[in-house]
Amino acid sequence: MSREISHKILIIDDDKDILDLLKYNLKKEGYEVMVERKASKSLEVARKFQPDLIILDIMMPEVNGIDVCKMLREIPDFNKTYIFFLTAKSDKGLQSLALGTGGDDYIEKITGLRALMHKVSTVLKKDLVISKRIKKIHLGDLSLERDKNMISYKNRVIILPKDEFELLYFFAQNPKKVITQNSLLNNIWGSDVYIFSKSVDAYIASICQKVGTHLITRTNKGQYKLVTS
Missing domain, CATH: 1.10.10.10 (Winged helix-like DNA-binding domain superfamily/Winged helix DNA-binding domain)
Structure with missing residues (x-):
């Protein structure tokens, strides 16, 4: 019997509690999950892991999530990879900037875990497109x-x-x-x-x-x- 290949998700966030929460819930849904707390290592980790979707915090020390997204989009391997920004900031200007640099969606942490889980399932399991970078x-x-x-x-x-x-x-x-x-x-x-x-x-x-x-x-x-x- 052939085993179904699970989708791979990379989470980049300096908050360990958020990482643990997301990793637990996403793995429970059958995804293969990799986490990284240091944004400066995110490109190296992404190249090795080759995720189908990246969940990216914006406000991080060393390198912010928007700059990480820019660098990822410059790499051909990640041109079509889904990137969801997950942030505590409720700021329309920041949202516009994040989506303008290549993010597919912008989800506020205050809206809770369910909204993120639904969107992940939509693009990876149901094979539907949700991308706000398509203008x-x-x-x-x-x-x-x-x-x-x-x-x-x-x-x-x-x-x-x-x-x-x-x-x-x-x-x-x-x-x-x-x-x-x-x-x-x-x-x-x-x-x-x-x-x-x-x-x-x-x-x-x-x-x-x-x-x-x-x-x-x-x-x-x-x-x-x-x-x-």
């Missing part, structure tokens, strides 16, 4: 620009509210893939924000009304799929 997407008649929250569909320019834009952007990163309502709830709003399931239907109905009637379809099992031409 533009073009799919047939549909184009999206993250920096402007702007959508173009069949030569019409449409500005959507933030939640609707994030929903459509998530679908656009995963065209023609069937996506569950739980995946939408956990990856768009997070596990600590309570959103009624009917609200998801309402958001999607609003998107379809503004952009295209049959852009997103709903299956009999309550799942969704973006249909592009």
Whole structure:
């Protein structure tokens, strides 16, 4: 019987308690986990370990996480590796800087462990894409620009509210893939924000009304799929 290959996760954080907590919970989910407390050693460790995903703290002595991310992205082997920033700082400017240097997502430690675990599972186990460093997407008649929250569909320019834009952007990163309502709830709003399931239907109905009637379809099992031409 062939053994399923586990995904590899590297955690870089100078806080031992955070490292121990994340390592325990991620290993329990079947991931192979490596931890490193010294940011100055992170490139060497990453080269040897070759992780599928890196969880990176920002505020660390010696070298900060943003600089580590820059250096990782300059190495071809890590150009497509997921990098999630995990930080205690709630700062929009810092978030923009972190994502602008190559981070795929920015998760505040205050939002808790569940939000991180959901996102890790989404990209590694469910093979869905969630990357905020992808700034533009073009799919047939549909184009999206993250920096402007702007959508173009069949030569019409449409500005959507933030939640609707994030929903459509998530679908656009995963065209023609069937996506569950739980995946939408956990990856768009997070596990600590309570959103009624009917609200998801309402958001999607609003998107379809503004952009295209049959852009997103709903299956009999309550799942969704973006249909592009």
